[in-house]
Amino acid sequence: KSDNSNLKWLVKELGSDCLTVPGSLCITAVHLAAQWQPVDSLQFIFDQIGAEMFSLKKKDGETRLMLLRDGGAQTTKRTWISSTQRRLEASRPPAGSSAPTAASAGAKKQLDPSFTDWDFILQKDKKQLIGRGGFGKVYKALTDRNQTVAVKVLPLSGTGQLRKLQKAVEMEKRGVEILKRLSHSNIVQFLKCEQKSDGLYIFTELVSGLSLFELMQRQNKPFKEFGVRDFSRQICSGLNFLHCQPEGAILHRDIKSSNIMLTNEGVIKLIDFGLAKEIVGTCGLSTGVDPKGTSYFMAPELFIGEGDSIPYSAKTDVWAFGCTVYELTAMQPPDANVQQFRIAVL
Numbered sequence: 001k002s003d004n005s006n007l008k009w010l011v012k013e014l015g016s017d018c019l020t021v022p023g024s025l026c027i028t029a030v031h032l033a034a035q036w037q038p039v040d041s042l043q044f045i046f047d048q049i050g051a052e053m054f055s056l057k058k059k060d061g062e063t064r065l066m067l068l069r070d071g072g073a074q075t076t077k078r079t080w081i082s083s084t085q086r087r088l089e090a091s092r093p094p095a096g097s098s099a100p101t102a103a104s105a106g107a108k109k110q111l112d113p114s115f116t117d118w119d120f121i122l123q124k125d126k127k128q129l130i131g132r133g134g135f136g137k138v139y140k141a142l143t144d145r146n147q148t149v150a151v152k153v154l155p156l157s158g159t160g161q162l163r164k165l166q167k168a169v170e171m172e173k174r175g176v177e178i179l180k181r182l183s184h185s186n187i188v189q190f191l192k193c194e195q196k197s198d199g200l201y202i203f204t205e206l207v208s209g210l211s212l213f214e215l216m217q218r219q220n221k222p223f224k225e226f227g228v229r230d231f232s233r234q235i236c237s238g239l240n241f242l243h244c245q246p247e248g249a250i251l252h253r254d255i256k257s258s259n260i261m262l263t264n265e266g267v268i269k270l271i272d273f274g275l276a277k278e279i280v281g282t283c284g285l286s287t288g289v290d291p292k293g294t295s296y297f298m299a300p301e302l303f304i305g306e307g308d309s310i311p312y313s314a315k316t317d318v319w320a321f322g323c324t325v326y327e328l329t330a331m332q333p334p335d336a337n338v339q340q341f342r343i344a345v346l
Contacts, residue, residue: 149203216328297323299319
């Protein structure tokens with residue numbers, strides 16, 4: 001349409017995050033509005049997501065709003081873009097100032113990953129445990145930036161395969177470095193990774209809420225259809241963002257209800273990416289509190305590979321998502337009555 005009614009409908013139905021979710025060729029609603037919608041649409045998008053709209057890029061690294069063609073209507077939009085960017089630049093505080101800016105007014109609040117010191121938050125003189133699973137244990141921590149974060153402690157002892165372990169640790173560190181550059185409302189924010197003598201410490205955003213698995217167990221019933229639809233939309237939004245990264249698809253590798261958090265505000269967060277599978281296997285760690293493990297969510301092709309040859313892909317994430325939707329409606333994954341070691345031969 002020649003107005004922004006379509007954009008308003010999308011935001012009403014799907015939330016403002018839908019504006020930045022890339023579709024085919026990694027093109028977003030921001031790009032389409034810049035190309036085909038009137039200048040009012042650009043202002044509407046800015047009101048929803050703030051300065052983030054100016055930093056979205058195509059696969060080739062080109063900023064989306066640079067793609068405007070010459071012409072009457074496009075000239076008006078170029079003028080709006082230039083004036084808005086000048087206002088944002090002028091509103092930035094001096095270096096070192098913490099004053100809020102117009103650039104951050106509509107943007108999501110991000111944690112500062114540059115902290116150098118931190119401490120566990122104690123509860124009754126013990127480290128406050130907030131979860132445990134295949135990653136080891138998860139605690140609350142306070143950083144020297146006065147932010148509370150989650151720290152996952154993955155033990156690195158108990159194995160004689162030191163060379164294999166160190167290779168797995170280096171893979172994990174590289175994975176965290178990639179993930180910390182991501183910013184999406186449905187993906188937990190990764191901050192940093194530290195290796196110490198007793199383990200690997202992975203710092204992430206602290207999510208206030210429960211996993212979908214925990215919620216089902218506490219309620220002792222599956223989710224209603226409208227809830228599954230809402231969760232599915234948000235999960236797909238996060239996965240689509242991961243799979244459409246300019247440098248190539250980023251894979252989660254461990255989608256299941258216990259790795260999907262629902263915040264107190266009703267926002268889905270994908271957590272516990274399957275990065276640490278190599279470390280878990282090397283150290284012989286527990287696979288966590290979920291008695292059904294992950295085999296029930298694995299695509300058939302994953303059972304034929306070994307080590308580095310396991311064919312993870314965006315399709316295997318999608319398969320796991322489908323199994324998760326089934327789990328949310330039945331309280332158990334497909335073939336849950338079959339022993340795990342037999343899943344591969346079914």
